[in-house]
Amino acid sequence: MMNNKKILLSGNEAIARGAIQAGCGFYAGYPITPQNELIGYMSNHLRDSGGVFIQAESELAAINMVYGAAASGARAMTSSSSPGISLMQEGISYIAGSALPAVIVNIMRGGPGLGNIAPAQSDYFQATRGGGHGDYRLIVLAPDSVQEAYDLTREAFYLSDKYRVPAMILGDGVLGQMMEPVELSVKKAKMGDKSGWCLSGCQGRQPHVVKSFFLREGELEKFNLKLQKVYRRIEEKEARCEEMFLAGAEIILVAYGTMARIAKSVIMRLRNEGKKIGLIRPVSLWPFPREAFRAAGRNTEYLVLEMSYGQMLEDVRLAVAGRRKIEFLGRSGGGILSEGEIIDKIRSLIRKPGGRK
Amino acid sequence: MAKVVIDRDKCKGCFLCVSFCPKGIIKKSARLNKKGLNFVEVDPKGSCAGCLQCAVICPDCCIEIYK
Amino acid sequence: MHKVFSVPDPLRKTPTHYCPGCGHGIAHRLVAEVIQDLGIRGKTIAVAPVGCAVVAYDYWKFDCSEAPHGRALAVATAIKRMQPEKIVFTYQGDGDLAAIGTNETIHAANRGENLSVVFINNAIYGMTGGQLAPTTLLGQKTSTSAAGRDKKLHGYPLKISEMLALLPGVCYLERVSLHNPGEVLKAKSAIRRAFQNQLEGLGFSLVEVLSPCPTYWGLSPREALDWIRDVMQKEFPLGRIK
Numbered sequence: 001m002m003n004n005k006k007i008l009l010s011g012n013e014a015i016a017r018g019a020i021q022a023g024c025g026f027y028a029g030y031p032i033t034p035q036n037e038l039i040g041y042m043s044n045h046l047r048d049s050g051g052v053f054i055q056a057e058s059e060l061a062a063i064n065m066v067y068g069a070a071a072s073g074a075r076a077m078t079s080s081s082s083p084g085i086s087l088m089q090e091g092i093s094y095i096a097g098s099a100l101p102a103v104i105v106n107i108m109r110g111g112p113g114l115g116n117i118a119p120a121q122s123d124y125f126q127a128t129r130g131g132g133h134g135d136y137r138l139i140v141l142a143p144d145s146v147q148e149a150y151d152l153t154r155e156a157f158y159l160s161d162k163y164r165v166p167a168m169i170l171g172d173g174v175l176g177q178m179m180e181p182v183e184l185s186v187k188k189a190k191m192g193d194k195s196g197w198c199l200s201g202c203q204g205r206q207p208h209v210v211k212s213f214f215l216r217e218g219e220l221e222k223f224n225l226k227l228q229k230v231y232r233r234i235e236e237k238e239a240r241c242e243e244m245f246l247a248g249a250e251i252i253l254v255a256y257g258t259m260a261r262i263a264k265s266v267i268m269r270l271r272n273e274g275k276k277i278g279l280i281r282p283v284s285l286w287p288f289p290r291e292a293f294r295a296a297g298r299n300t301e302y303l304v305l306e307m308s309y310g311q312m313l314e315d316v317r318l319a320v321a322g323r324r325k326i327e328f329l330g331r332s333g334g335g336i337l338s339e340g341e342i343i344d345k346i347r348s349l350i351r352k353p354g355g356r357k
Numbered sequence: 358m359a360k361v362v363i364d365r366d367k368c369k370g371c372f373l374c375v376s377f378c379p380k381g382i383i384k385k386s387a388r389l390n391k392k393g394l395n396f397v398e399v400d401p402k403g404s405c406a407g408c409l410q411c412a413v414i415c416p417d418c419c420i421e422i423y424k
Numbered sequence: 425m426h427k428v429f430s431v432p433d434p435l436r437k438t439p440t441h442y443c444p445g446c447g448h449g450i451a452h453r454l455v456a457e458v459i460q461d462l463g464i465r466g467k468t469i470a471v472a473p474v475g476c477a478v479v480a481y482d483y484w485k486f487d488c489s490e491a492p493h494g495r496a497l498a499v500a501t502a503i504k505r506m507q508p509e510k511i512v513f514t515y516q517g518d519g520d521l522a523a524i525g526t527n528e529t530i531h532a533a534n535r536g537e538n539l540s541v542v543f544i545n546n547a548i549y550g551m552t553g554g555q556l557a558p559t560t561l562l563g564q565k566t567s568t569s570a571a572g573r574d575k576k577l578h579g580y581p582l583k584i585s586e587m588l589a590l591l592p593g594v595c596y597l598e599r600v601s602l603h604n605p606g607e608v609l610k611a612k613s614a615i616r617r618a619f620q621n622q623l624e625g626l627g628f629s630l631v632e633v634l635s636p637c638p639t640y641w642g643l644s645p646r647e648a649l650d651w652i653r654d655v656m657q658k659e660f661p662l663g664r665i666k
Contacts, residue, residue, distance in 0.1 A: 026506060052505045056498070057531035064495035064528070068471075068502030071489045076502070094492050199487040199503060201510050203466030209481045211472075211490035360425060371445035371638075371645035377605055394444075410605040412429040416449030417440065422429040 009182045011149045011175040012079075015105055016041035017182075018153030019077050020049050023189035024103070026069035026076040028054040028062040032084045033117045034173035035107035039079060059084040063091030063104070070100040071210040073198030075157050075191070079105035081173075082123050083114060085131075092166060093132030097212025099227075101160035103153070104138070105169040107176040110333045118334035119173030119258060124311035127170050128286040135224055137231050139167040139238065140285040142256045146180035152283070154185065159238060161192045163230050170285060172307065174258040174336075234287055241289035242281040245271065249278030251346060252296060254316050255305040256282045259337065263305055266342045277346065285312065293319040301349060305337060306330040359407025361399045364419040368396035374411035374420060380404065383411055432456040434465045434485050441479070445645025447602045447635025448477050451544055454608070455515065456484060458616045462623070468511045469503055471496040475517035476550040494525025497532035500539050511622055513540040518559040519549050522584040526558075529584065533628045536593025540618040541630040546637040547581070547656060554640030558582040561659050566640070581659055585632045589666040596621050596629040597665040602636065603652040607662075634660055 009017065016038050019027070027046050029039040039055070046053040052069070056062035062078045069076035080088060085106045095102050106127060110120040127140045139159050143149040149171060156167040199208055214220035242260075244267060246252060255263040260281040270277045280292045293316070296302075302324060304313045313328050320326055329345045331337050361383070368390060375383045375397055382403025390396040397419075399405070405422075412420040431437060435456035442448045459465050465486050472480040474493035481488030491499040496514040504512040514521075521529050521543050532539065548566055549555040555568040559581050563572040573581075585597050596618060600611035611633055618629035634656055636648035643651055 026502060028502065052502075054501065054505065057527055060495065061498040061528050061531065064492060064498035065502040067491070067495075068489065068499035069506050071499070072503050072506040074506050090492050091495070094490070098490065199469045199489055200507065201467035201469060202485070202487050207481075207484075207486050207488065209488050209490075211481065211488075213478060213490055215479070359428070367439050369444035373445060373645050373649070376646045407428065409429050413605040413608050414450070414602075416442065416444075416446055418431045418435065418437075418449065418453055420429065421427060421431075423425040424428045 006181040006183050008179050009146055010037050010177055010179050011146045011171060012037035012107065012177070013041050014146045014150040014182050015079070015153045015169060016045070017184065018150040019103065019157070020045060020051070021185055021189065022154040022157040023075050023191055024077050024157065025051045025074035026066065027051065027078065028056045028065035029078050029080065030056050030059045030062050030084060032081045034109060034119070034176050035079050035081050035105065037176070038105065038107070059087035060090065063088040066102050067091055067095055067098070067100065070095065070102045071098070071199050073194040073200065075101070075161070077103040077105065079107065081107050081109045082111050085123060085126065089132035092138070093130070093134050093136065094212050095166045096130070096136035096138070097134060098210050099164040100166070100210065101164050102166045103156045103160055103169065104166060106171070108170065108172040116334050117173065119307065119336065120332050120334070121172055121257060121259060121307035122311065122332050123170070124285065124306070124308060127168050128288070128315070136227065137165065137286055139163070139165055139234060140170050141167065142170045142283060142285050143175065144257050144260045144281065146178065147182050149175060150182050150184070163234055165230060165234065170257065172258050238284060239287040239289040239291065240283045241292050242283060243279070243292055245278040246280070246295060248276055248297065249300055250276040251349060252278045252280055252300055252302050253305055254280045254302055254312070256285060256312065259305050259307055262337060262339060262342065266339050266346070269339065270343065270346065275346070275350070282312070288315045288319060290319040296324055301325045301327065303327045303329065303346065303349065305342060307336055308332045359405040360423040361405050361411065362421045362423065363397055363399060365396040365398070366391045367417050367419040368394065369417055370394040370396060371416060372397060373414045373416070377410045377414050379408060379410065380406055432460040434459045436483050436485055438483060440483055442476065443639045445636060445638040445648060446476070447546060447633070447637070448544065450602050450608055451542060451633055451635060452480060452483050454612045454615050455542060457612060458619055459486065461616065462619055464511050464619070467509065468513070469507070471500045471503070471512070471514040473514070473516040473520040475520050477515055477517060477544065478551070480515055494520050494523070495528055496520065496525065497528045497537070497539070497541070501532050501535070501537050504537060504539055508538070511619060513542060513619070515542045516544065518545045518547065518557045522558040522582050526584070530588070530591070533588050533630070534591045534593045536627040538622055538625055538627055540622045542615060543585070543630055543632045544635045545632050545660065546635045548637050548640045550637050550640055561656065583660070585630065585665050588630060593628050594630070594666060595627040599632040599634065599660055599662050599665060601634040601652050601657060601662055603634070603649040632660070
């Protein structure tokens with residue numbers, strides 16, 4: 001491990017390097033801020049490892065190129081930011097409907113509409129509910145550091161291949177742009193065997209068809225049931241989160257990605273004052289780490305923090321199922337909650353009548 | 358002389374072969390196929406020149422030709 | 425006696441879902457014949473459209489991919505780039521290639537992707553019930569232009585092949601027709617040329633096929649062919665465009 005060198009990278013570059021390390025053989029994208037370092041890195045380096053890079057004419061074309069590359073059996077990826085990801089929803093639905101593995105990176109910015117280029121977390125619903133038409137899910141991983149951006153990108157390729165379900169890396173402008181030291185992996189990527197279904201020409205075998213169209217009566221329902229089975233398996237096996245100071249915590253902060261970094265600073269400050277504050281940081285947003293919410297003590301209260309007006313909040317409510325009180329604090333559209341704002345909110349919770357001292 | 362063989366159950370009765378046969382030996386049948394359509398049949402007394410026009414224009418690949 | 429004409433091996437014997445007299449059946453067969461003649465079935469990958477030919481893969485016996493409506497050339501671009509040794513073609517209708525997919529069409533052509541395109545122009549949306557297509561002729565009645573295509577309301581029939589001729593990445597463009605057996609044979613030669621170009625690595629080739637849609641033209645199958653001959657090919661002249 002000591003041989004692995006640490007280098008300074010932006011989140012966007014770390015994702016690109018993680019992808020190449022994971023054996024990504026194809027990337028197509030369209031420029032959009034704040035993820036341009038990612039497409040830039042891919043354009044300069046993917047070819048070195050034998051991969052194919054295409055700057056597409058639109059996000060629609062990019063995601064459909066990913067479809068074609070994935071159908072060819074390659075590890076394929078695209079990246080964009082919120083408005084571009086909206087355009088990609090058609091292709092993402094088709095990728096899910098054709099049981100193709102692919103990795104989609106969303107470095108979120110403010111919305112709705114063209115919004116702005118400031119960081120935000122307001123695409124949580126779109127990412128975790130499918131986003132396009134039909135009953136499907138993406139595996140959604142949300143790093144909170146540049147190192148984790150690198151590691152989770154590799155994990156996203158692995159999980160996507162394993163389940164033949166598209167995976168998304170959900171970050172935001174802060175994570176994409178900030179620089180941190182990253183320890184690079186030297187492990188060679190393990191590539192699965194896709195020869196049983198990919199399109200490679202039917203020499204010596206029956207033809208393969210990659211499609212999401214099931215017209216005959218009952219066929220589509222059968223396919224959907226199969227997908228649902230896969231999704232249940234993913235929910236059972238792949239939920240992940242980081243937990244801090246949960247034992248005895250009176251208030252548990254719930255935050256992911258950039259917001260979780262701020263939450264961690266808050267926790268350190270308040271714990272120094274003796275306050276019993278813990279953290280649940282969902283790392284997989286889908287599957288949502290519901291189990292982490294079962295251990296809380298009887299008097300525990302949750303405070304959900306987001307760079308949105310309450311999207312992950314709904315998953316927390318579902319996980320807590322009315323057993324505990326849940327408070328929310330969020331800003332979006334370019335605003336990021338400060339440590340001070342969060343601390344004020346926590347103090348108000350502690351002080352309020354019937355609350356803890 | 359060539360021989361035209363028609364897969365009557367695949368025939369959808371578009372009659373393009375009938376209209377292009379230069380010898381006029383393909384005819385609409387009075388009978389119905391499995392689809393319930395009037396298929397085409399070859400006049401057994403007709404003489405086929407083997408020009409392939411019927412097969413080339415057939416949208417449903419119902420026609421085989423032997424020489 | 426020996427067989428001089430039969431179903432080509434890359435075409436399944438399954439009956440198609442197409443209407444009587446529809447040109448898709450002929451075009452599917454021509455593609456299959458070309459693939460058989462060139463001996464490339466084992467290394468061919470097709471990208472099917474959304475439109476009447478959406479289930480073309482049920483009729484062809486080689487690897488096929490679906491693509492969202494209009495995106496066939498984006499999908500095909502990636503398949504070919506990942507597997508340059510394979511023969512990759514798209515089969516698309518006028519709505520797919522020249523309306524919703526115009527962007528993908530122009531840019532794949534402009535990149536000079538080494539692909540072959542079979543473009544079925546029947547001047548109508550067949551799958552959805554006979555609506556106005558980008559290629560619908562002026563005055564042609566459709567279910568969304570009941571009084572006929574009016575240039576003031578709907579613009580003009582889009583000549584995408586002529587537009588593509590401007591692009592240096594395009595190596596071959598030809599417009600053919602299925603309106604009689606002689607023209608069908610010419611169409612086959614053009615499709616073969618488009619595939620041959622790809623085998624030789626020459627770049628983007630597209631064959632536009634004027635194809636009958638008797639159902640939504642409101643004509644008998646034979647009248648539909650004659651309409652191509654007498655009316656449609658005046659707007660879309662046959663022959664080599666590039």
